[in-house]
Amino acid sequence: MLDRIVEVINSCRTFLVTAHVRLDGDALGSELALYHILRGMGKEVVIYNQDETPENYKFLPGSGVIVNTLESAPDFDVVFVLDCSEIERIGDEASRVGSIGRMINIDHHISNGGFCNISLIDTEASSTGEILYRLLEKMKVDLTADIAINLYAAILTDTGSFHHSNTGKDTFAIAGKLVEKGADPRWIAEMVYEVNPPAKIELLARVLDTLEFDWDGKIGSITVTRQMIEDVGALPEYTEGFVDFVRSIKGVEVAVIYSEISKNNFRMSLRSKGKINVERVADKFGGGGHLSAAACMIEGDIDTVKSSIVNSVINQQKK
Ligand SMILES: [Mn+2]
Structure with missing residues (x-):
């Protein structure tokens, strides 16, 4: 499949690059690394994210260079x-993006059913960035500092x-190769993790106050309401990473953050x-992800939602 992708890249001129909503470091780092690879080959590239x-x-x-509105989707030769x-x-643009003739999917999620005819899916890979690194090696593209920094951020x-x-x-x-080529681990870690707005830490304080345990301490959970976000003047995305504090607790096997989206x-x-395997838990409710990190949505009052998740985690253990 790597060869097929290289062939498509070589024979096409205009590329659209996109990723999932609720952007993370892997989505962005992968998009931007691919952007630099393609630009380096003289291709035309647009990165679109909702x-x-x-x-x-x-x-x-x-x-x-990333744009958040998609003007002429069908005009691209290829979409990644x-x-x-x-x-x-x-x-929202999924159907317009889907109308582009050639679509290439590069991904590492277990739940990937293969929606493209050209799919490079490796569920063993740490990240999409890691798969792109292999593509880059195959293409014998020069690993510039711009590419190295983006791929390192994706993997990190x-x-x-x-x-x-x-x-x-x-x-x-x-990661070692990327550092050698100009990705500075300290600088990237600081840029990604040590630039929290004070309101995020205020929100964390509130949210940690909701800490609860189930199943003899093996499930730890926290809850964030819209009211809490509003009270401290935060943004919904500030909760990113909060759940990791819960997983860090001794004895906790599964950590959950319940985020109120609407009533x-x-x-x-x-x-x-x-x-x-939390991917199986999320999958049961129409979500997805990986063995150790997954997400889903459920409608209902908080108590019902919580008991659905707790029961599902316990059932997963029994299997
Ligand atoms: Mn990823």
Whole structure:
């Protein structure tokens, strides 16, 4: 499949690059690395995302070129859909993007059913960035500092700073190469993780106050309401990473954050230490993700939603 993708790249001129809504470091770093690769070959490239680039990713080289409105979707020769397990995850423009003749999907989600005829899916890869690195090696493209920084940010964030079970020796070997080519680990970590707005930490204080345990302490959860976000003048995306504090608790196997999206409508992010597959839990409610990090949405009052998730996690353990 790598060869087929290289062939398409070589024979086409205009490219659209996109990824999932609720952008993360892997989605953005992968898009921008691919942008620099293609631009380096003299191709025309547009990166479109439905959501705006979060503040802490604006340092990524090239992030200024990303657009949030799609003008002429069918005019591209090829579209790359990155880090997406299904086309709907692109957002409102999914059907227009889907109308582009050649579509290439590069992804590492377990839940990927293969929605493109050209799909490069490796569920063992730590990140989409890691797969792109292999593509780049295959293409013998010069690994510039701009590409290295973007790919390093993709791998760093999707492995939870090399904490998750998707971190293996290849991850470090690739990260080592990227550092050699100009990705500075301290600088990137500071740009991604140490630029929190004070309101985010105020919100964290409120949210941690809701900490609860179920199943003899094996499930830890926190809840964030719209009211809390409003009270401290935060943005909904400030809750990114909060769930990791819960997973860090001794004895907790599964950590959950319940985020109120609207009245009686919650989005759950689940994290596992590795024994329990949270992707299966999320999948049961129409969500998806990875073995140790997944998400889903459920409608209902908070108590009902919580008991659905708790029961589903416990059932998962029994299997
Ligand atoms: Mn990813």
